[in-house]
Amino acid sequence: MSDLPRELALHKEEIEKIASNYGLDFYTTIFEIVDYDVMNQLASYGGFPTRYPHWSFGMEYERLSKSHHYGLSKIYEMVINNDPVVAYLMRGNSLMDQKLVMAHVYGHADFFKNNAYFGTTNRKAIDMMANHAVQIRRFVENIGAERVESFIDLCLTIDNLIDPRANFPVESAQEASAYDVDPSRLPVAKLKAKDYMEKYINPPEFLAEQRKKLLQEHEEKRKIPQRPVQDVLAFLIQYAPLENWEREVLSIIREEAYYFLPQAQTKIMNEGWASYWHSTIMTKHKLEDSEIVDYANSHAGTMSMAGGRFNPYKIGIELFRHIEERWDMGRFGTDYDNCENIAEKKAWNKETNLGRKKIFEVRKVYNDLMFIDEFLTPEFCQEHKLFTFALNPKSNEYEIASREFEKIKQQLLFQLTNRGSPFIFVVDGNYQNRGELYLWHRFEGAELKLATAKESLKTLFHCWRRPVHIQTQLQDQFKLLSFDGKELSEKNLPKEEAYTDGWGRETEVPD
Amino acid sequence: MYLKITTDHARFRNIIKGKVKKDLRKYISNAESLGVKGGRYISIPMPTIDLPHFEFGKNEQSGVGSGDGKEGDSVGQPEDGDGGGKAGNAAGTHIQEVDVTLEEMAEMLGEELGLPRIQPKGDKNILAQKSRYTSVHNLGPKSLLHFRRTYKEALKRQISMADYDPLDPSIIPQSRDFRYRSYKELPVENNSAVIIFMMDVSGSMGDEQKSIVRTQSFWIDTWLRSQYKGLETRFIVHDAVAHEVDRETFFSTRESGGTIISSAYVKALELIEREFPPEQWNVYLFHFSDGDNWSADDSKKCFELLEKKLLPVSNLFAYGQVESLYGSGQFYRDLTERFQASDSSSEKIVATRIPNREAIYDSIKEFLKKGL
Numbered sequence: 001m002s003d004l005p006r007e008l009a010l011h012k013e014e015i016e017k018i019a020s021n022y023g024l025d026f027y028t029t030i031f032e033i034v035d036y037d038v039m040n041q042l043a044s045y046g047g048f049p050t051r052y053p054h055w056s057f058g059m060e061y062e063r064l065s066k067s068h069h070y071g072l073s074k075i076y077e078m079v080i081n082n083d084p085v086v087a088y089l090m091r092g093n094s095l096m097d098q099k100l101v102m103a104h105v106y107g108h109a110d111f112f113k114n115n116a117y118f119g120t121t122n123r124k125a126i127d128m129m130a131n132h133a134v135q136i137r138r139f140v141e142n143i144g145a146e147r148v149e150s151f152i153d154l155c156l157t158i159d160n161l162i163d164p165r166a167n168f169p170v171e172s173a174q175e176a177s178a179y180d181v182d183p184s185r186l187p188v189a190k191l192k193a194k195d196y197m198e199k200y201i202n203p204p205e206f207l208a209e210q211r212k213k214l215l216q217e218h219e220e221k222r223k224i225p226q227r228p229v230q231d232v233l234a235f236l237i238q239y240a241p242l243e244n245w246e247r248e249v250l251s252i253i254r255e256e257a258y259y260f261l262p263q264a265q266t267k268i269m270n271e272g273w274a275s276y277w278h279s280t281i282m283t284k285h286k287l288e289d290s291e292i293v294d295y296a297n298s299h300a301g302t303m304s305m306a307g308g309r310f311n312p313y314k315i316g317i318e319l320f321r322h323i324e325e326r327w328d329m330g331r332f333g334t335d336y337d338n339c340e341n342i343a344e345k346k347a348w349n350k351e352t353n354l355g356r357k358k359i360f361e362v363r364k365v366y367n368d369l370m371f372i373d374e375f376l377t378p379e380f381c382q383e384h385k386l387f388t389f390a391l392n393p394k395s396n397e398y399e400i401a402s403r404e405f406e407k408i409k410q411q412l413l414f415q416l417t418n419r420g421s422p423f424i425f426v427v428d429g430n431y432q433n434r435g436e437l438y439l440w441h442r443f444e445g446a447e448l449k450l451a452t453a454k455e456s457l458k459t460l461f462h463c464w465r466r467p468v469h470i471q472t473q474l475q476d477q478f479k480l481l482s483f484d485g486k487e488l489s490e491k492n493l494p495k496e497e498a499y500t501d502g503w504g505r506e507t508e509v510p511d
Numbered sequence: 512m513y514l515k516i517t518t519d520h521a522r523f524r525n526i527i528k529g530k531v532k533k534d535l536r537k538y539i540s541n542a543e544s545l546g547v548k549g550g551r552y553i554s555i556p557m558p559t560i561d562l563p564h565f566e567f568g569k570n571e572q573s574g575v576g577s578g579d580g581k582e583g584d585s586v587g588q589p590e591d592g593d594g595g596g597k598a599g600n601a602a603g604t605h606i607q608e609v610d611v612t613l614e615e616m617a618e619m620l621g622e623e624l625g626l627p628r629i630q631p632k633g634d635k636n637i638l639a640q641k642s643r644y645t646s647v648h649n650l651g652p653k654s655l656l657h658f659r660r661t662y663k664e665a666l667k668r669q670i671s672m673a674d675y676d677p678l679d680p681s682i683i684p685q686s687r688d689f690r691y692r693s694y695k696e697l698p699v700e701n702n703s704a705v706i707i708f709m710m711d712v713s714g715s716m717g718d719e720q721k722s723i724v725r726t727q728s729f730w731i732d733t734w735l736r737s738q739y740k741g742l743e744t745r746f747i748v749h750d751a752v753a754h755e756v757d758r759e760t761f762f763s764t765r766e767s768g769g770t771i772i773s774s775a776y777v778k779a780l781e782l783i784e785r786e787f788p789p790e791q792w793n794v795y796l797f798h799f800s801d802g803d804n805w806s807a808d809d810s811k812k813c814f815e816l817l818e819k820k821l822l823p824v825s826n827l828f829a830y831g832q833v834e835s836l837y838g839s840g841q842f843y844r845d846l847t848e849r850f851q852a853s854d855s856s857s858e859k860i861v862a863t864r865i866p867n868r869e870a871i872y873d874s875i876k877e878f879l880k881k882g883l
Contacts (some may be wrong), residue, residue: 041516044516044519045516050515051515053518053519053522054519055519055522055526056519057519058516058518058519058521058523058524059523059559059560061516061519061520062520062523062524062607063607066608133515153562156562157562157564158564158565160564160565160566161565305576305578306578308578308587309576309577310575310576311577384577385577385578385579386576386577387575387576387580388573388576389573389574389576389586390573391573395585397585397586398574398585398586398587399582399583399584399585400580401573401582403582408575411573411575412575415574415575420567421564421565421567422566441565446567447567447568448565448566448567449566449567449568452561452564452565452566453563453565453566455563456564
């Protein structure tokens with residue numbers, strides 16, 4: 001690890017000062033210079049110097065170093081959400097590129113510290129990863145490399161079964177209460193009545209029915225889980241008959257999945273924000289005249305949407321600018337929305353100058369899903385020529401499907417909802433009273449890929465050690481995929497038997 | 512900075528090699544579809560290892576992109592890596608190219624087929640000199656100047672003469688500071704071997720047959736190359752007459768006409784006598800034909816030649832009969848009849864029939880299992 005050369009250190013100091021003056025707020029930021037190979041190695045580890053041993057990092061390294069070798073890709077910047085923030089600069093990049101990357105990194109650093117979704121991430125991530133590595137190496141020594149590796153393989157096939165809302169504390173599914181009493185001793189609610197009116201106002205049949213209901217409710221409370229649980233990993237850790245080391249490995253995988261979760265939830269915003277700031281800092285402060293062309297080239301390369309590619313950097317930065325412009329000119333609120341005079345709307349400028357303030361607020365409380373939902377406008381889609389595409393099975397080519405605003409927005413939201421993964425819940429840990437695990441895929445129009453779903457079922461079986469089921473839907477038909485340890489089966493499920501938001505009972509379903 | 516990626520990378524390579532090994536039979540039969548890069552690597556296309564997840568299926572292959580075009584215009588194909596505007600949605604399986612060195616391939620081949628290591632005959636004491644540029648001298652040509660060492664020497668000298676100013680760190684080398692790369696002589700063992708491939712190119716050998724020969728020769732070549740440091744290959748084609756040809760011609764010529772197998776054996780014998788004295792060389796003879804010889808007399812002449820001349824000077828004579836639509840396959844029968852297993856001279860003879868691509872695997876095994 002090398003200290004920054006003097007020249008770069010001076011630039012770093014300046015950029016840091018400029019960023020602070022704009023109101024960016026970040027943890028201490030450290031830059032390290034590494035050569036391309038170390039950069040590729042670090043990138044394979046998600047930026048961390050140490051991760052637990054697993055071949056998948058080696059696979060990533062093979063891919064990265066090959067694509068570097070063939071000149072297909074080059075990693076420009078890498079930054080870790082940690083306190084202090086650690087970022088890497090590629091040795092041999094031009095001074096202009098180094099300045100650009102540094103400015104960009106301060107954008108990320110500010111975002112990490114201030115965006116609400118990062119609020120609960122472990123800020124000692126480098127230590128955390130290193131500790132995980134130590135733990136897993138110890139298991140490798142004591143348990144054997146092969147068993148540990150294949151268990152990690154298994155864990156990684158279900159590492160997306162976490163709850164994306166868990167950045168914010170959710171009430172536990174199984175809450176104990178000091179007021180828990182034997183249900184047969186619970187009083188049934190009665191209306192007040194005179195003795196002689198009692199059997200008319202509180203008919204005994206009705207009371208009996210109420211009592212039955214009460215007992216049934218209590219019975220359901222004993223169900224595991226009480227409500228559908230989206231954090232399947234946590235459920236397994238708590239209830240599956242795992243060996244201790246397995247439980248530990250699964251916890252590690254889960255902890256890391258949650259650490260990386262906000263990065264997936266805010267990709268567009270995070271990159272957009274960092275790009276907005278590198279652009280601002282570079283063009284207003286840090287560019288020499290002689291560097292303009294190179295800068296424009298680098299910036300345009302990062303922002304490129306060539307080949308119809310959806311580029312989160314580009315969409316992010318443009319949306320932030322779009323918001324800034326709207327709030328600078330007062331183009332928001334009921335007055336503006338209700339204005340039906342096109343000419344007036346086009347010339348709308350109330351000189352509110354709230355743009356900067358607004359984008360700082362947006363970077364604090366939004367994630368990508370809300371960001372797109374709230375700020376994507378028809379004008380924006382038109383200006384940036386957005387479209388939706390779909391696979392045409394006949395030609396086996398992607399074809400432009402639509403340029404309608406609603407469709408584009410819907411598609412984007414779909415991709416961003418639950419990180420583009422299906423919603424899967426544990427709904428019963430004691431299915432048919434046989435200790436079998438019942439998962440529910442909440443169907444929202446998109447079907448599961450059955451081949452991989454079956455593989456994942458096998459993983460779950462390994463953890464649960466009893467038959468596992470997942471209920472899903474193909475078009476209108478309910479399906480139940482099951483694995484009993486020997487064979488996979490697939491059967492159609494009549495509508496009455498299928499779990500739909502709570503097997504006939506009323507349950508609040510998280511969205 | 513020391514990183515642990517080497518371990519993970521090695522583990523990944525092992526997994527890949529395991530996969531290649533598992534499907535070795537398939538890869539062996541279709542070696543032509545594998546790219547051979549620079550004669551050192553084979554690149555094998557295989558699907559990336561994806562850990563299965565609960566994910567959306569094919570009917571959700573859609574996304575958002577940007578650019579010009581009207582509805583219905585194509586924006587790319589699913590299989591290509593990152594074109595086509597895949598905004599976070601996984602498309603079909605990706606293919607990655609895995610490079611495996613020929614040595615690794617030979618090793619797998621050896622392990623899978625259970626091939627014995629070859630005990631080379633010949634004079635191990637014949638040593639050749641080989642020069643490698645591993646040393647540094649203070650004399651040499653400008654083109655071999657070792658800049659860093661020169662700089663170091665100059666720096667040392669300047670510091671020791673108190674001639675170094677850290678604020679103006681210019682280093683000026685003088686003539687005695689100059690260092691040059693230089694070579695060292697290394698003795699190398701010289702177990703030399705030669706493979707002589709012979710192929711029947713008469714009218715009845717079609718493209719498919721030749722392709723089988725090509726594939727099989729490739730693997731034989733790969734295996735023997737892993738066993739010998741200096742391996743020579745020679746090629747002979749024959750119909751009614753035999754010619755020595757280069758590699759390209761060997762695999763691409765198409766001639767027609769009759770078949771006189773003995774012509775090839777005579778040619779091979781000439782070649783051995785001229786260039787490869789048997790006391791120093793391990794000689795391997797491989798002959799591929801569809802087994803239709805011109806006459807029974809010529810076959811007799813062939814066996815005569817084999818027994819008296821060729822077998823005594825060679826390690827192995829292997830005959831592969833590629834079956835074609837028109838061939839009668841008589842030569843194989845005659846050959847196996849003539850050289851019964853009990854015969855001492857037949858120890859060095861292997862004959863196999865290769866009816867189709869799948870048989871290549873077993874044929875190679877048959878050819879090389881004796882470890883001669």
